[in-house]
Amino acid sequence: MNVIFLGPPGAGKGTQAKRITARYGIPQLSTGDILRKAVADGTALGKKAKALMDAGKLVPDEIVNGIIDEALASPSAAKGFLLDGFPRTVPQATSLDEMLQRRGRKIDHVIDLQVPTEVLVGRLSGRQTCPKCQTSYGKDAPPRRTGFCDKDGEKLAVRPDDMPDRVRQRMTEYESKTALLTGYYKARGVVRAVDGVGTVDEVEKRIVQALETDAGRH
Ligand code: AP5
Numbered sequence: 001m002n003v004i005f006l007g008p009p010g011a012g013k014g015t016q017a018k019r020i021t022a023r024y025g026i027p028q029l030s031t032g033d034i035l036r037k038a039v040a041d042g043t044a045l046g047k048k049a050k051a052l053m054d055a056g057k058l059v060p061d062e063i064v065n066g067i068i069d070e071a072l073a074s075p076s077a078a079k080g081f082l083l084d085g086f087p088r089t090v091p092q093a094t095s096l097d098e099m100l101q102r103r104g105r106k107i108d109h110v111i112d113l114q115v116p117t118e119v120l121v122g123r124l125s126g127r128q129t130c131p132k133c134q135t136s137y138g139k140d141a142p143p144r145r146t147g148f149c150d151k152d153g154e155k156l157a158v159r160p161d162d163m164p165d166r167v168r169q170r171m172t173e174y175e176s177k178t179a180l181l182t183g184y185y186k187a188r189g190v191v192r193a194v195d196g197v198g199t200v201d202e203v204e205k206r207i208v209q210a211l212e213t214d215a216g217r218h
Contacts, residue, residue, distance in 0.1 A: 001026060001080040001211070002105060004087070006181055007113030009170040010120035010127070011196050012203060014136055016113070017084040019204050020211075026080040029071045031064045033084075033134040036159075040131060054160040056169030058088060058177065065095045072099055088178045093185075109211055110185040113203075115196040117171065124167050128156035141200050 001024055005013040014030060021028040035053060038046035045067075049059045068086050071077060087093040100106055115123075126139040130149035137143045143150050161170060185191045192210035196203055 002100075002108050003080070003082045003211070004107055004110045004185070005082065005084045005113060006110060006178070006185075007196060008115065008117075008120055008174045008178075009167065010124040011113040011115045012123075012200070013084045013113060014134065015141065015200055016204055016207055017082050018135065019200075020207060021082050023208070024080065024082075026082055027071075027074070027076045028082050028084055029068060029077070029086065030084040030134070031067055031086040031088075034067050034071075035059065035064075036131075036134065054166070056161045056166035056173065058173050061089055061091045061095070064088070065092060065099075068096065069099050072103065087181060088173075090177075090180060090184060093181055107185070107188070107190055110182075110191045111207055111210060112182050112191055112193045113196040113207075114193055119197060120171070121164075121167065124162050125164070127159070127162055129159050130154045131157050 003020070003026075005017055007013050014032070017028045017030065035046070035049045039050045039053065040046070045063065048063065052059045064086055068083070072081065083096075087096050096107075123138050123140075128137050128143075128147070129135070130137075130152065132154040133149065133151050135149055135151055137149075137156060143156065147156055148154065149156060160166070182191060194203070194206045194210050198206075
């Protein structure tokens with residue numbers, strides 16, 4: 001199963017991707033997580049990406065295309081994959097088409113997670129993230145022990161791009177560059193709009209239903 005998660009910042013892509021990949025035994029390919037790890041490790045890639053990410057701007061297409069091409073070559077992605085945060089621009093989507101064509105593969109499902117802006121802003125202003133495993137926590141999905149990750153006990157931190165002015169910039173990037181991708185994939189009949197408002201369990205159930213039924217695809 002080859003899946004793309006689309007949705008604005010704070011829609012719950014990362015939260016749901018972790019659950020869906022565990023359920024289906026496929027890897028989560030998150031360009032945001034990979035870039036944040038590169039920043040934390042101080043690699044050449046991280047140095048190139050840091051200022052843009054902190055400002056809430058997209059990093060150049062060729063950088064993320066390279067990351068995904070490499071990730072798709074990994075044996076762990078042979079059975080399927082879930083792309084979280086990629087593609088984000090039309091040139092990234094056309095590059096992905098080329099990468100998949102080369103490998104004789106295609107996208108089976110695009111889940112378009114829909115959440116109103118006021119809910120997104122509320123979620124991101126309360127978000128804390130584990131710097132090690134990238135799990136996000138919020139007011140409605142708190143960790144068991146305040147300030148520490150449930151999975152690895154790491155101290156949680158606020159992402160630099162979750163400051164209010166950066167969140168506005170990320171929303172603008174999404175609306176001007178990423179929202180177009182719903183139309184790009186609709187023509188292939190693989191897009192399912194999923195209501196992203198509700199508990200994390202409720203949204204997960206809706207996604208599973210969308211992945212497992214053909215009705216309503218457009
Ligand atoms: P990325 O990490 O992809 O960030 P994003 O798309 O802005 O998405 P977020 O991680 O903010 O939100 P999410 O939808 O995953 O929501 P989450 O599950 O955390 O990208 C970061 C940056 O990297 C970009 O700005 C760019 O610079 C760069 N980048 C990455 N990919 C790129 C690309 N392809 N091209 C160019 N640049 C790229 O949930 C949010 C909060 O809500 C959490 O606190 C969570 O606990 C809570 N929550 C989740 N679900 C629910 C629910 N149902 N009810 C209540 N709370 C919930």
